[in-house]
Amino acid sequence: MFLKTEQFEYNGVSVTLSELSALQRFDYIKFVSDAEQQETTKHDVVHINQRYLETASLLVAMSLWHSHSLKGTLASPETEMQQIRREVMLGWPADALNQATNRVLYLSGMLDNRHDADPEQTGKAEATEP
Structure with missing residues (x-):
């Protein structure tokens, strides 16, 4: 396949993350x-965290689906991804979900990660004052 992949390790457990396919990217953005659009005026911490976890778990499930054992076993890819999403929400700590979300967004070209890169590798070393 053409999708980029990356091993993601957290607390001694490793999984393969994939970039989103074009259709998955469309579905995620939608x-x-x-x-x-459905947001109300709720801006409390609980509501914000709930929305983030819902969105992040969907993104990570979409990524995991490409190499998951459920792929091709249920009625539809959407059903498979919803099952994987449930597994993620039940079994992943918030920190792992956050880290994996950032990696999937980066793999999918939806997040610029240059600020974490070594300036010498990016060719954009900043000038320092004497």
């Missing part, structure tokens, strides 16, 4: 857009 999900986020629809969620924003």
